[in-house]
Amino acid sequence: MPLFGSHVSAAGGVSKAVARAVEVGCDCLQIFTKNNNRWAAKPLSEKDIAAWRSAMDESTLSNPIAHASYLINLASPKDDLFQKSIDALVVELERGNQLELEGLVVHPGAFTTSDEADGLDRVIAGVTEALARVEPGSCRLLLENTAGQGSCLGHTIEQLATMIGGISDNKRVGVCLDTCHAFAAGYAIHTDDGFAEMMKEIRGKLPKGCIAALHLNDSKKPLGSRVDRHEHIGRGEIGLDAFRNVISDPLLSTLPGYLETEKGTDEETGEDWDKINLRTLRGLLAPEI
Ligand SMILES: [Zn+2]
Numbered sequence: 336m337p338l339f340g341s342h343v344s345a346a347g348g349v350s351k352a353v354a355r356a357v358e359v360g361c362d363c364l365q366i367f368t369k370n371n372n373r374w375a376a377k378p379l380s381e382k383d384i385a386a387w388r389s390a391m392d393e394s395t396l397s398n399p400i401a402h403a404s405y406l407i408n409l410a411s412p413k414d415d416l417f418q419k420s421i422d423a424l425v426v427e428l429e430r431g432n433q434l435e436l437e438g439l440v441v442h443p444g445a446f447t448t449s450d451e452a453d454g455l456d457r458v459i460a461g462v463t464e465a466l467a468r469v470e471p472g473s474c475r476l477l478l479e480n481t482a483g484q485g486s487c488l489g490h491t492i493e494q495l496a497t498m499i500g501g502i503s504d505n506k507r508v509g510v511c512l513d514t515c516h517a518f519a520a521g522y523a524i525h526t527d528d529g530f531a532e533m534m535k536e537i538r539g540k541l542p543k544g545c546i547a548a549l550h551l552n553d554s555k556k557p558l559g560s561r562v563d564r565h566e567h568i569g570r571g572e573i574g575l576d577a578f579r580n581v582i583s584d585p586l587l588s589t590l591p592g593y594l595e596t597e598k599g600t601d602e603e604t605g606e607d608w609d610k611i612n613l614r615t616l617r618g619l620l621a622p623e624i
Contacts, residue, residue: 337582338362338398339551339616341594341609349379349434350386353394359609363398363591365440368430371404374419376426384433391435398591399434400477400511400548403427403441409461410444410454410488417457420444424465424476432472437591438547440477440511443489443498454488459501466504477511477547482519482563490520490561492533496540510541513550513595514581515566518573521559525573530580538586549592551578551616567596568612579619592616 340363345352349368356364369376391399404427407420424441431439444461446454462476478498483490489498495510502508514524523529537546553571555564569575582588594612601611 336617336620337588338591339594339613340364340396340398340591341596341613342366342402343609348383348386350383350390353387353390353396356396357394359607360613361396361609363400363593364396365400365402365593365595367404368401368427368434368436369404371402372406374404374406374423376430379430379433387434398548399436400438400440400591400593401427401431401434401436401474403439405442407441408444409441409458410446410449410486411457412447412449412453417461421461421465421468424461425468428465428469428472428474428476431474432470435472436474438475438477438509438511440479440548440550442481442487443478443494445486446488447486451488451494454486455494455497455501458488458498462498462502462508463504466502466507471507475547476508478508479511479550480513480516480520482516483521483561484563490516492536492540499542499545505542509545509547511548511550512537512546512587513552514573514578515550515552515554515571516563518554518558519556519560519562519564521561523558524581525558525577527576527580530577530584534584534586546586546590549581549587549590550595551581551592551612552595553578565596567608568594568615575615575619578616582616582619 340361342365553566
């Protein structure tokens with residue numbers, strides 16, 4: 336059975352996320368290790384780190400990862416924002432290593448007033464500098480595929496392959512594959528053929544072992560909309576059958592999958608949405624009676 340989990344709040348301290356993940360029945364979890372809408376971060380204290388480690392040790396959770404700040408833009412043509420993004424990435428990678436996380440997911444960034452080729456070069460240079468400044472540890476940098484909003488890079492497998500291929504220390508980088516983003520970017524994963532086609536491209540273009548994590552989200556917006564709006568599993572434009580394909584695929588089924596769907600409770604049943612979505616995913620793998 337693959338590992339399924341969710342992005343959970345770390346409000347009150349990173350260790351607090353563990354109990355929240357356990358409560359909804361996660362096998363794995365994703366957190367923000369700092370406020371994701373701010374540049375500044377108070378360093379993690381020895382106490383924060385110890386509390387996180389002991390909470391993780393006492394739980395059955397594995398494969399903890401973090402999502403990096405949304406402010407980071409490694410593709411920016413503006414030197415100040417580019418440098419600020421690298422500095423922020425260094426801090427987030429160091430925090431990931433301190434917390435013994437398996438990965439840090441980052442959106443490659445938007446090239447804004449430059450162009451695709453310059454943007455891709457910037458991402459490669461930015462990641463290369465950040466990795467050179469961080470002592471290697473547990474935390475691998477995971478570039479996430481994007482929906483392709485505006486000038487955001489990473490919406491094609493080709494672009495991800497270019498970025499990974501350009502980073503010489505590429506054992507320390509990988510990809511986090513988001514189902515909603517792939518669909519919004521134009522990969523027709525809602526059909527068997529469309530999904531097979533995307534997987535063929537992944538196998539052909541990305542190095543073996545490159546995809547390290549899945550973001551499991553349905554999409555509110557249609558195929559190719561290039562708009563990033565997550566929906567509960569099986570309740571959006573992608574649909575349940577597609578998720579069965581994703582989590583049964585030989586390349587993907589061994590990876591941890593994290594929900595990034597809306598929190599709260601179902602108005603009709605009062606049940607927690609993470610619980611519902613995790614049950615839906617696990618139900619797709621249950622033998623049919
Ligand atoms: Zn995602």
